[in-house]
Amino acid sequence: MTVDYDPALIGRVFETTEPVPVTGEQIATFCAAIGETNPLYTDAAAAQAGPFGGLVAPPSFAVTFRNGRHFFEHIPRYGKQGFDAGKDVEFVTPIRPGDAVTLNSHVKEIYEKTGRTGSMVFVIVRSTLTNQNGEVVAHVDHRFMNRP
Amino acid sequence: MSDANNLTYESVQIGDALGPAEVYLSKDQVRAYAKACGMWTPRFTDDEGARKEGLPGMITPGNMSLAILSKLVTDWVAASGARIVRMGTTYRQPVMPDHTLTLQGFVTHKNESDRTAEMDIWIESDEGDRLVIGTATVHFPR
Numbered sequence: 001m002t003v004d005y006d007p008a009l010i011g012r013v014f015e016t017t018e019p020v021p022v023t024g025e026q027i028a029t030f031c032a033a034i035g036e037t038n039p040l041y042t043d044a045a046a047a048q049a050g051p052f053g054g055l056v057a058p059p060s061f062a063v064t065f066r067n068g069r070h071f072f073e074h075i076p077r078y079g080k081q082g083f084d085a086g087k088d089v090e091f092v093t094p095i096r097p098g099d100a101v102t103l104n105s106h107v108k109e110i111y112e113k114t115g116r117t118g119s120m121v122f123v124i125v126r127s128t129l130t131n132q133n134g135e136v137v138a139h140v141d142h143r144f145m146n147r148p
Numbered sequence: 149m150s151d152a153n154n155l156t157y158e159s160v161q162i163g164d165a166l167g168p169a170e171v172y173l174s175k176d177q178v179r180a181y182a183k184a185c186g187m188w189t190p191r192f193t194d195d196e197g198a199r200k201e202g203l204p205g206m207i208t209p210g211n212m213s214l215a216i217l218s219k220l221v222t223d224w225v226a227a228s229g230a231r232i233v234r235m236g237t238t239y240r241q242p243v244m245p246d247h248t249l250t251l252q253g254f255v256t257h258k259n260e261s262d263r264t265a266e267m268d269i270w271i272e273s274d275e276g277d278r279l280v281i282g283t284a285t286v287h288f289p290r
Contacts, residue, residue: 026184033181034215035171038222051229051289058222059232060215064185084210086238086282091231143238 003112003121005076011106014074019100019132020065027057027097030064056094062129062138063089065103071125076110078121078146085122085145092136100132108141121146155228157263157288160255166224166267167252171216173208178245181212208243213280217269220251221284230288233264237282241273248274253284263288 024044031042036058039046047055095101109124123144129137182192187209190197195205214237221232243249253269264287271280 029184033177033184034212034219035177036219038226040222040227050227051231058215058218059235060211060218063211063214066186084239086236087210087214088234088236089214090234092233 003078003110005110009076009107010109013104013106015068015071015103015105017065017068017103019102022057022095022097022099022101024055024097027055027061027095030061031058034058034060052094054096056096059089059091059094061095062091063087063140065101065127065129067103067105067127071105074105074107075125075144076107076123078123079148082144082146085143087143088141090139092138093131095131095137099137101137102130103127104130119148121148155225155230155288157230157258157265160258160265160288162255162258164255165252166220166254166269167250169220169223169251171249171251172247173212173216173243173245173249175206175245178206178208178212181215182209185209185211187211203242205244208245210237210239210280213237213239213243213271214282216249216251217271217280217282218284220253220269221267221286225286228288230286232284233287234285235282236284237280239280241277241279243271243273243279249279250274256283263290 040050041058044055105127108126111122113120125142127140131137179193182188191201191203192209198206250272253267255265255267257266264285266285269282269284270278273279
């Protein structure tokens with residue numbers, strides 16, 4: 001089965017956010033909220049001697065950056081029910097206090113799947129995070145599931 | 149079973165366990181996460197508001213589930229210098245706060261060519277249902 005969509009949509013960056021500054025305080029608040037106590041993420045002095053040579057954010061901090069205001073307007077929908085079915089994240093460069101992170105988003109893939117409960121359309125939206133040095137921080141693939 | 153503090157590519161064996169680790173997420177902790185991450189919406193902050201959205205009560209954000217699963221992996225890696233390079237999650241059922249969750253996983257593959265290990269990881273409810281399932285890839289430096 002195939003699903004109808006405009007192929008020009010795939011790979012075209014539809015949104016670029018302003019750079020979002022990352023503070024040590026935000027990282028500390030995030031760590032507290034998830035119960036993170038690893039010194040690599042919570043103790044600058046201890047982290048200095050660790051594998052990252054300084055304090056870094058826990059990897060999952062990469063998924064906390066908000067998409068731009070118009071993000072959802074650019075995501076094709078099929079039927080009424082759409083929800084967040086999961087994420088695939090590639091962690092490339094650790095996030096450090098003082099970073100400024102920009103998100104670029106595009107539709108990566110659209111496909112249909114038939115399961116026990118009927119047919120579903122998956123829309124994969126990739127947000128690529130880049131820091132102030134132009135280094136890719138992470139690729140976050142959002143898997144949106146639609147029931148036509 | 150490898151010693152977490154001296155975890156190396158060589159010491160990791162297929163079948164090695166991550167966890168199990170028990171986590172109790174209170175409603176206040178979920179609210180703290182929602183606040184910290186700019187996700188302050190009724191489904192993540194109050195039962196009444198969540199019910200109006202057709203949910204059984206307030207739920208844990210998917211990103212928070214991802215974060216605690218990621219922590220399972222980074223706790224396993226500890227200060228060994230190994231790094232999580234990829235992680236995927238599938239949200240199968242809502243994760244409700246004020247319940248004890250069990251996080252666990254095991255190593256499924258090792259790839260000599262790029263010195264990575266892959267693992268299955270999941271969040272289990274107190275009734276034994278796998279609410280969130282996922283995979284992670286960890287890279288070991290030489």
